[in-house]
Amino acid sequence: MEWMAWTMPTAAFFGTIAALLLVMTLLAIFRPEVPRRGILTIETTRGDRLFITLLGSAFICLGWLFFFGAPLWGALICCLIYAAAVFRWV
């Protein structure tokens, strides 16, 4: 695995995403859901909302870097608020 040049922060990042996917899989098995329509007027499942959250968060972080630079703590707070909004209303 040395060739992959792992670092602790990137390992934690991918670990978190893997854990989220695992939780989503378990939820899908034990708590099957019905797709719903939110403010975007598109049908979404929990997985879709997770994807929208992750993709949007990436752009929030990039925008933060562009306007304010590192560190990304402020962006992280924005991402959490955004995630809550996506899971509640999208």
Add this chain to the structure above:
Amino acid sequence: MDKSQNNRAWFLVLPVLVLVAFSAVIPLMTVVNYSVQDTFGNNAFFWAGLEWFEEIITSERIHAALGRQVLFTAIILAIQVPLGIFVALHMPKKGFWASLCLILMAMPLLIPFNVVGTIWQIFGRVDIGLLGRVLTALGFDYNYTSDWLDAWATVIVMDVWHWTSLVALLCYAGLQSIPEAYYQAAKIDQASRWAVFRHIELPKMRGVLLIAVLLRFMDSFMIYTEPFVVTGGGPGNATTFLSIDLVKMAIGQFDLGPAAAFSIIYFLVILLISWVFYTVMTNLDRETK
């Protein structure tokens, strides 16, 4: 009708997932690892944090390449989509000529990208190329190696030549699926040619058109080989699109960290736009059913 989904079928996709992990996910993870580090070779890495992302996102060089890329993709879509529809509408519907047209339309799609680049590189040369010689003989001061406008025109015409067929063939398939009764009804109503196109043909082509736009967007946004072979990104940086700039950074300058950060941002932009297209497509399909 509301019903829950059985997600266990996803286990059947596991073999594909393993293959995709080997060929795409693990390399992508490696790129993410590179993007937060610096290296001078010998597989020795040093932590750089978000430095490369900051550098790339505020780099004027990248902004310029992104601007060129967006402009190129917009021009390509603005030409190829209407032209593809126009060609499809005028292709014969059956018989010998329909088969011949289909073969001729498919031919540019079968030519490898670097061969297309080489063909146009030679075709446009003012010393030995047919196009270059003809344009020079007609009095045009054409030279794609020194004039940015000529370089852009050459790259755009080359892409239109290479890929309009794809749009045309997809639209043709959409048109072929329209039952004859629709046209007969339009004739009874004395509908004009434009009304037939606007209210029968265009709605029936909507699905394939969205696929065509999505494919052409992704391909033109990631274009590398053809312009690289024809112009090498020049003159100056006039045709240096995102992928050409990325390769220069990663392989020419061996700046693996910044190139990795660049790749991730590039990937995110394509992922976002493709997702928007995909969502629009699937929702339109649902609404029409």
